[in-house]
Amino acid sequence: MEQLTDHLFRQESGKMVSILTNIFGAANLTLAEDVVQDTLIQALNTWKLKGIPEKPEAWLFRVAKNKAIDQIRKNKHTESFDFTDNKRQLLNSEYTLNVSLENYWKEELIEDQQLKMMYICCSPEISPESQIALILKTLCGFSTPEIAKAFLTSDDTISKRLYRAKNYFREHKTKFELPASEELKERTLKVLNAIYLLFNEGYNSSNSKDLIRKDLIHNAIMLGKLINDNELTRSHEGQALLALMCFHTAREDSRLNPEGNIILLEQQDRSLWNKDLINLGIQYLNMASKGDSISSYHIEAAIAYEHCRAVNFKETNWQSILTLYDLLYQSNKSPIVAFNRVIPFYQIHGAEKALKELAKIKELDKYYLYHSFKAQLLKEMGKSDKALTSYEKALLLTDSEVEKAVIRGKMDKTKL
Template sequence: MESEDHIDNTLNHLFRQESGKMVAVLIKIFGTENIEMAEDVVQDALVSALETWKYRGVPDNPKAWLYRTARNKAIDILRKKKHSKTIDFSDPERKLLTSEYTLTSTMDNFWKEQYIQDDFLAMMYACCHPDISPENQITFILKSLCGFSTKEVARSFLTSEDTISKRLYRTKEYFRKRKIRPKIPLPDEIVDKTKTVLSTIYLMFNEGYNATHDDKLVRKDVISQAIWLCKSLLDHERTQLSEVYALMALMLFHTSRVDSRISEYGELILLSDQDRDLWNKELISQGNKYLNQSAFGESLSTYHIEAAIAYQHCISESFTKTNWKEILVYYDLLLKIDNDPIVFLNRSLVVLELFGAEEALKTIKKIEDHKVISNYYLYYAILGEIHERMINPNNAVDYYQKAIKLTQSQPEQRLLKRKIARILN
C-alpha cells in the first residue's frame, strides 16, 4: 500500500496542473453563471481521489481517473438539473445534454484532450474582460484556474483573505449576471488581453521565487505552476507572442539560480555570495533559446529587458565580473518604458556597484518622497547597504531595522539581522 505522503504529493501535483483545466471544461458545460458549481465538482473529485486511493493505491493514470470522476459527477448534476433553470440548456452546445440518448457521448466530447487546452485558455482570457478590474482579473485566475487557496492569493497581493474573498465574489457575480461565453480572443484583441494573463503569471512566479510571507523563501511549486502556465500559452499557435517568449526566458533565467539562493540551513544567500557552479546551465540555455525566439515583431516589452538583465547575470563568471555597464543601459531603457520607482530602486544597486556608495545615495534620494517605496522594505535595506559601505554604522543599522519591520519573509529578516550583527561586532 502506498504511503499517504505519496498520495498527497500526487494529488497536490495534479491539483496544480489539472484543476484549472477541469474547472474550465465544467464552466463550459454549466455556464459562467455556475462557476461555483464547477469548482465544487473539482473539489468533490479530489476528495474522492483522496478517499479511494488510500485503499486502492494511486491508479496507473491518475489524471485520467480524476477527469473521469469529474465527468461522472457532472453527469449526475446534469440529470438532476435538467428540468430546473439553474443551467441554461437552450445553449446549442448544451441541448444534447438533456437527452439520455446523447448525454454520455456529448459529455465525452467535452473532455477530449484537443479541446481541453482551448477551454482553459478561453477561460483565462474571459477573466481579462475590460469591465473586470485588473486586480480582480488576476485574483480570479489565481484562485479558480490555478488551484491557489484564498490564503495564498492574499499572500501574493499582500492583503487580507477577506479582501480576496470579496474580489472573487464580485468577479463571479459579474460572470453570473452577464453569462460571458469564454473564448480565445480574436487576433486584433489578443495582444492587449494577453498582457493581463502575463501579469498574473509573473505575479505568481515572483511569489514563488521570493515568497513574501512564507518561512520558505522559495516555493518551487508556485514557480513550476507559473512556468507551466506560460508554456501553455506558447503551446497554442494563437498565443505565441514575443512577450510570452520573453517572460518564459526571464523565468527560466531566475529559476536556474534557485538552488544557490538558499543555504542548507534555509538561509538566504545574496547574489554576490552564491555558488555559481550550482546554477542550472540547462535552464540558462533554454532561457537563452526563448529569449532569441522573442526577438520578432515591433514590441519591446519590460519582459524582454528584464530577461536581458537576468541573462547578463547568468553568463557572468563571477559577481565582480558582471557587466554592470550593460545592465545599467537596460535599466535606463526599462525606465523609459515604465517609470516605476521599484525599477529605479533596483537601478540604484547597479549604480552602487559601478560608481560607489555616495553616487548611489544621490540616486536613491531622487525617489525618497515617493509613496510606493515609503513602506517598501527593500528601499531601507538598500539604504542600509549604502550607509554600511560609507562606514556610517549607526545609519546602516537604523535602516536595516526599518527593513526588518516591513518584510514578513523570515529568511529576509534573518539576513538583515545577520548584517546588523556583523556591523555591531
C-alpha cells in the same frame, strides 16, 4: 500517499474545473468547482481502501464526467444551463449527451480549455487581485485559505473577491471562449500581467514564511507556456516573459542555504544554476526579439540574462545592465525601477555617487530594501552609525523572517 495525491489533485483539478466550466458555462463556475471537490473527496475515500489506481488521472476524469452527466440531467429543464448555442445543444438530449460530453475530455483539447479559462479569469472588468485569486483557485488547485495565506489577507477577503468575479460571469453571461480578435491582444497583456505578478510573489514572497514559493513559480511558468503554445495567443511579449521566468527560476536552488537563509547573488554557487532552464530562456528570448517592439518583459529578461551569462559576480557586465535599466526607466518611471537601477550604478561608480542617486528617489521610504541598500552604502563610506540607523529602519519594514535574518547579519558585521 498524501504528498502524491496532493500534487496530483492540484495538477488535475485545474484541468477538470476548466473542462466542467466549459460544459456548464462560465456562469456556473461554482458548480464546476463543487463537482471537482466531490470528485477529489470520492478519490480520497476510495483510494484509501483500494490504493491509487494505475491511471489516477483517467479515474478522476471518469468520475467527474459521470458527475457532470448527473448535473446536466438535474438542471437541463432549469434556467441554470444555457444550451442554446450550436456546439452545446447536443448536451441537452439523452441521445447525444454521453457522446457529446466525451469530446470535452479529449486530451488534445484540455490545454485549449485551460487557456480559455485563464482568459475568462482575466476579464478586464475584474480587478488584478481578483484575477490572480481566480487563476490560483480554478487553474492551480489552491484552496481559499491557501490563497489568503499566500497574499497575507483573510479568507473572507478572498471569498469576496471570488464571489464578485463569479457574479460578474453570471450577470454578463460570459461565454467560454477567447476574446474576439480585436480584443485578444489587449486581454493577452492582462493575462501576462497576472502571470507576472503571480511569478514575482513566488520568486520573492512578501507574505509567506518561505521566501521562495516554488508552487507559485512553477504554476506561473506552466500558464506562460499555455499561452505560448497556442498560435492565437502566442506573442513576443509572452515569449519575453517566459524567458524572464526561466532565467530567474534557473537560480532557484542557489538562493537559499539548507537552513533557509538568503544567499546573496555575490555569494551564490553558480554551478547550481540550472543550465537547461537558462538555455530555454535564451530560446524564448531569441523568439521574443523577432518582434517590432520592445516590452518591459524584454528588457527585464535581458537584464536577467546578463546575470546568468556572467562567469562570476565580479565579471558581470554592469554597464550593460545599467544601460538596460536606463531603457526600462524611460518606459516605466516607477520608484522600484529607479531603485534597481542604482544597484548597477553603484557597481560602476562607487558608494558615494550611488548614495546621491538613491537620494533622488523620494517614494520608497517604506521599502525595506531601500534602507538596507542605503545602509550598505553608508557602511562602505565609513559611516557605521548612520548605517545602523538605516538597517534598523529596514528591519521594521519587512515581515519576512528570512529577510530580517539577512539584515541582522549585516548589522552584526557593521558593529564590528
